[in-house]
Amino acid sequence: MASSYSAKEEDGHRAGAPGPGGNANRGKKPDNTAFKQQRLPAWQPILTAGTVLPAFFIIGLIFIPIGIGLFVTSNNIKEFEIDYTGTDLSSPCFNCSQSYNWNSSMPCRCTLPFSLEQPFESNVFMYYGLSNFYQNHRRYVKSRDDSQLNGDLSSLKDPSKECEPYRTNENKPIAPCGAIANSMFNDTLELFYLDPNGTRTQIPLMKKGIAWWTDKHVKFRNPGGSNANLTAVFQVTTKPVNWRKPVYELDSDPENNGFINEDFIVWMRTAALPTFRKLYRIIQKKNNMTPTLPRGNYTLEVTYNYPVRSFEGRKRVILSTISWMGGKNPFLGIAYITVGSVCFFLGVVLLFIHHKYGNRNNSSDIPN
């Protein structure tokens, strides 16, 4: 581009031509500024064993305790997992999983007994987990209409094309449209504690606080404002094909009904990996005296609605306590301990090298 033809110069007119780096400054002494002369004051750090060595030790010394802390925290988290897919003959849910029919009016129920060896002290979070369920499939991820979910009335009547093939049913727009909504997890999970004396008490499950606050309050909104009659608003629409009841009957609590139903919101946040868990309920700690879930026998009552056998999926229920770092995951702790030890080890090696050969390496940054 620099060789571009510039008529000005040729014709002997002295006005500067636009050429880059060009002829503009002919006959003019270049400015003696630090920038133009490439003499800006500069800091010129040089990494040497001398500078890096302390850093390695410091990193090692910081990381190893953090790692240990993380590891211990993770280990202290109590987690109980139970698979209720029902693929085995012996499983209580085998029948339900076999005789699956979307349209059957009679829900299939099954009961899974389990026992906790250790009490769960603090708040217990109940998750459901699915495996081999590709919530992150592209066709699936994009199959939603966020403006519909945000309460936009026009989108309610005319959902986005992205929702195909779950956009309309029998010439009525589906609300909420799309594959994600259509495949919402609809098993009902109930937890009962079996007292040693034989009584069966249902454990109260909190269904609020399981979705992101911003999702619940901003991103998801019912059409027609907060106080509208949902039944009327959704009159023009039809329920998703696979749902048993329309969206305005998800819950009796108006704060948790329609699009702002938290189960629904949680489901709508697509998981990152094909094996995932989603928060289902929270079991709040009652008081400081008794553990939230004491040691003993429990039963899990499942209303088995959600078919997973067709794609070799699994369904789980997970009971877990939570720490400041979230759920149980030993990975971070191990990683920190490993990296910290490696750094420390490298520090030792470097120190050795440094001492043996490195008297010349002892200079650090050069100030300029």
Add this chain to the structure above:
Amino acid sequence: MLRRRLNQLFGGDEKRVDSRTIYVGHHPCPATEAFIPPKFCDNRIVSSKYTIWNFLPKNLFEQFRRIANFYFLIIFLVQVIVDTPTSPVTSGLPLFFVITVTAIKQGYEDWLRHKADNEVNKYPVIVLEDGRSIRKESEKIKVGDIVEVVEDETFPCDLILLQSSRDDDTCFVTTASLDGESNHKTHYTVPDTEKDLQSLNATIECEQPQPDLYKFVGRMHIYKTEQEPAVRSLGPENLLLKGATLKNTKKIYGVALYTGMETKMALNYQGKSQKRSAVEKSINAFLLVYLCILISKAVVCTTLKYVWQSQDGQDEPWYNQKTQKEKETYVYLKMFTDFLSFMVLFNFIIPVSMYVTVEMQKFLGSFFITWDKDFFDPEIQEGALVNTSDLNEELGQVEYVFTDKTGTLTQNNMEFIECCIDGFQYKNTDSMSELDGFCVTDGPVNKLQQKAGRDKEELFLRALCLCHTVQVKEAGPDEIDSDQVDGQLGDLSRPDEQRGFIASSPDEVALVKGAMQHGFTFLGLENKAMKIRNRQNDLEVYDLLHVLNFDPVRRRMSVIVRTKSGETLLFCKGADSSIFPRVRPDEVDRIRMHVERNATEGYRTLCVAYKQLSPEEYAVADAGLRDARLALQDREEKLMAVYNQVETSMSLIGATAVEDRLQEEAAETMEALQGAGMKVWVLTGDKMETAKSTCYACRLFQRGTELLELTVRTLEDGGRKREERLLELLVDYHKKAVQDAPPVKVGVTRSWSTATQEYGFIIDGATLSLVMNPSPDANPSRYKSLFLQICQNCTAVLCCRMAPLQKAQIVKMVKNSKGSPITLSIGDGANDVSMILEAHVGIGIKGKEGRQAVRNSDYAIPKLKHLKKLLLAHGHLYYVRIAHLVQYFFYKNLCFILPQFLYQFFCGYSQQPLYDAAYLTMYNICFTSMPILAYSLLEQHIAIEILLDNATLYREIAKNAMLKWGPFLYWTVLGIFQGLLFFFGVRYLFSNPALQDNGQVFGNWSYGTIVFTVLVFTVTLKLALDTRHWTWINHFVIWGSLAFYVFFSFFWGGIIWPFLKQQRLYFVFANMLSSVSAWLVIILLILLSLLPDILLVVFRKPRGPHARQKKKCQSSAGDRQSSRSSIRPLLMRTFSDESNTVI
């Protein structure tokens, strides 16, 4: 490229008619009855490329002709047409940005060109029409119009001079804006044209327009009533070129010959061939690798997708049904679109922004050369000039330097030192004291004008006074500007000699001045009569009959003059090799000794001969010359033949010696270049002896250097056939220099490897042509390869007696030799243009021989000494900067896209992007582009002073060291390592997606955002680790980019954007930051990714710059290791001590 080919195509058509006929003043000529006004283009200069109407389509077409842009356009179109994972915006926006910025830039430049064009095209001119003067706009001039030009105006088109206001039918012209020669050139009117231009009835036949400024042949037929049409020859001396300025002449009339785009000036600016740098070639190679990676990624994913889908229930589970359209799509078409989708998903691996950044880096970077005040020469008030910014980094890769001698190594500031008349030596009495020590062995010292016969002396001095094309600077009324004229202005120290001489060659001025010192003063040329004042202060007048111009092939020039007494004399001066064969052999020996001795002293020698022409001889010569000058075809050859015929059997009268001083710091510069591992070849048209002594003076050859000579002289020594001898010598030298030499260790510095014998090689033009084109029975490639191998093993090569084309031939040979080394040519004159254009990098010196070299060069510097900084500092830095830029760009996009690729294995090969579209788009544009741009403009991994002091540092980057496959592999592996780390680190974190302390879970966009955050920080910090030179700009840009990323992420996720279909990132970033685990994993992964780099830096032996800087640092600390430093080799110590003092 295409355009040039088209031009050739059309040009070919045009050339079939090889002459054009012009009717002067549009008078129909009597000879041809049917007067068809021929069609020529108008006088509009169109340098602009576009008009308002065609700007958009044409500019877009031009831009999309670039492979890269076209590739991105295709990707964009695929995104629009096929259902792809990322919206077309992600690649459309950057492409649009790039295209728009380029279009705006080009549009602005074109607007400036339009403005300049208009200024020229609307310039008022006076045209004679039907006896009246009519004012017209310049663009309305038609071929055949008679145009009036007044003093100090530029000619509006190429004119044939018909009439001048001067009495002697001449006019003066300066072509400063054409070729930079500011001297006044004399142009002549066509002889015998009528004074009344209105009644002039003539046609001009001339060649079709061609770009050579100095060549023109034409013929004018003048029709007079009832007379045979008279024919006059037209040459370049009758042609006034557009762009030149009329001087010292009130006004002239001329007939427009070539107009508008057909003027020689316009033809000369059709652009040069594009030179591509080695870095660009590396980029293209890397691109190919990445393209392969891209395609194989897409193929792997597509294949796996169909393998995976063939399993039961995976292709279309109940929860995720296909649309009707998808179901109906033919499976192979589906596969193909899937492949395209994967390509689109991974296409960011080849980023648009790299091209933009590289272009910007080159464009902006080149300003540092023009800004460098070290390149500013107070004498000519000019700094360096950058004609192309594409080759900045090539300056750091030079392996061979081809330098001209005269004007480049030497100052081209001639001083007459001595002469030799008839075998007796005459020293310049007025010369400086420095010559006092000069010992003369074979002639009387300072008792001059006594030994040779007085007649001979005066004949010799007259010859010097007459045989030249020097003009005397006229002392006009505006004499004040006398010092504005360039260096050829006479020495002003003596008032009586306050006479300015102007000549195209400084030798001539030196000779005329030399004659003046010996009493013969040239007073000037008037009316074809040369006036000289002789020693007796008498005026002698000679009629100048013919000038047999100088040309580099003949290497001599002659004049034919007639004395008052009617004698016709031919004076000839030229190089000894071209004079000796043309004089009587018995005279030669006496002079030859002097000539050779002078040549060894480094002086430029010329021999002077004369010949008395009998009237018959003159008549023959005159007729021959006139005939040849009238010839339309092959005029050059015909003239040459006549010249050769006339310049025979002359008698030798003497020789002159002119000193040409070395350029400032020539030796230091050459030594630095050699220290930097460059091979310096001197290519000169000069004599071997002169050139050799210059080489010694420049320390290219040193005392210990063994010279291998391959010249006509050595060839004739054996007394056998030249070719046999040539082969023998070649084999012999080859054995000496190549086979017996110890294996060359790369990086061994010349200065401290004293053990090996150094060789210098000398070859002359005649032998070279023998080597290049040996007789057909010999094996031509063998000669060449032997020659090349010898040359490559010599520290310096001197090629003397070179014709300009031979210079280019040599450059080309080296350029195309094994390993295709990077060549650099430096020269100052028109004879260097061919090699400047041929070499990878052409450097012009803003010397005294006009501006042609500068115009054709890639970079122009005022002095030779600036070459050192240009190569060692600027070249080195530019190379390191751009090499790092290129590697970094590939690296950062590899670790950008690799997680996205890996994610496909976890999302059912569904082309689900890992990152949000905004991140995909902004990554290369905003988040990571500025730090690397700042780095690539400001980085000085080694301080400039150290680079200048230690030429050896240049070797560290020789042979494209930073862009070899090794470093590329390192960066690629690093990118892969980091990409894997980012993805799997987060993958294992997400084995339990409940990452918040309230038990809530993260989804796929959080996953992508964590990976992306780690990515942006790592990639930026990696650059920070590599930065050795932190100015405030680096700080600002690096920390600013990171801050911007954080700010942008908050902002982007903080609002429900109405124009977005999906609010994917709504509060994702904020939620991520509220999770301690996310923080911890981000910190861990950044640290772990940077660990190998830190380790490598530490474990790498401190060598090169670091070691040196360390030593410097230690010694500057005035430390305890003085005992150690004394053990270091002496040279090393001086180096570090030197660098010590600098900082």
